[in-house]
Amino acid sequence: MGDEGGAGRVLAGCGAYLGGVLDPRVIRVDLPESLAGYTWAFSGRKHTSVGCIGPFGCDGDWRSVTEAREALLARHAGALTIRSRFHCLLACAPPDAPSRPLSGSNWAVIGDAAGLVDPITGAGLLHAVRSGIVAAESLLLGDLRQFSARWWETPEGRHILAASRACEAALRLAPVAGPWPMHELIKESYGSL
Numbered sequence: 062m063g064d065e066g067g068a069g070r071v072l073a074g075c076g077a078y079l080g081g082v083l084d085p086r087v088i089r090v091d092l093p094e095s096l097a098g099y100t101w102a103f104s105g106r107k108h109t110s111v112g113c114i115g116p117f118g119c120d121g122d123w124r125s126v127t128e129a130r131e132a133l134l135a136r137h138a139g140a141l142t143i144r145s146r147f148h149c150l151l152a153c154a155p156p157d158a159p160s161r162p163l164s165g166s167n168w169a170v171i172g173d174a175a176g177l178v179d180p181i182t183g184a185g186l187l188h189a190v191r192s193g194i195v196a197a198e199s200l201l202l203g204d205l206r207q208f209s210a211r212w213w214e215t216p217e218g219r220h221i222l223a224a225s226r227a228c229e230a231a232l233r234l235a236p237v238a239g240p241w242p243m244h245e246l247i248k249e250s251y252g253s254l
């Protein structure tokens with residue numbers, strides 16, 4: 062994302078794929094006291110995904126997310142079999158991202174490569190698809206350089222910037238307030254939890 066301006070938030074995630082299913086009608090999201098992030102558990106037809114995600118650089122970095130994952134796995138250990146564990150880092154665009162171009166006359170970055178990830182939830186699927194559409198539209202209009210400005214004007218682009226500002230504010234409060242400001246943002250993002 063370039064050398065100038067503030068660095069974007071990086072989210073650390075880890076989880077596991079399990080053989081077997083929980084109640085397939087339920088997507089479970091929890092807000093552990095030890096993590097300025099959340100855990101999830103949901104099942105497909107044969108498998109279950111459990112994991113957790115939180116801001117990298119907080120709560121002891123990998124230790125907190127790894128401990129949250131192991132607690133999740135212990136909770137489900139009796140019913141489900143661990144197939145694989147995973148770790149991931151998600152880089153999110155900073156609040157001043159529009160000052161740096163996402164495209165030039167013959168190039169563009171979209172989706173995760175451009176940091177178009179919600180720094181509160183880690184969601185990026187919609188942003189990846191939408192930014193691809195906006196880039197393609199800019200190309201069809203004959204000037205790919207327009208993509209950057211057009212993207213940050215979309216509802217999704219504006220959402221990422223608002224989420225980024227809110228996330229930074231919540232994390233500035235973390236040394237005195239703990240994880241609850243981030244938990245409030247997560248609840249707001251997902252609706253009532």
Ligand SMILES: Cc1cc2nc3c(=O)[nH]c(=O)nc-3n(C[C@H](O)[C@H](O)[C@H](O)COP(=O)(O)OP(=O)(O)OC[C@H]3O[C@@H](n4cnc5c(N)ncnc54)[C@H](O)[C@@H]3O)c2cc1C
Binds near residue numbers: 074112173178189
């Ligand atoms: C565990 C986890 C859970 C997530 N859950 C959600 C969720 O519930 N909802 C949500 O909205 N988002 C979620 N996300 C985020 C979402 O997956 C990403 O934001 C989204 O997939 C980004 O799409 P993308 O096309 O930009 O990148 P990617 O999906 O990463 O696609 C990039 C592709 O490029 C390929 N590639 C890389 N380098 C090269 C190369 N040199 N040559 C050729 N190919 C290459 C990669 O193999 C990959 O297939 C989650 C992410 C993780 C890690």
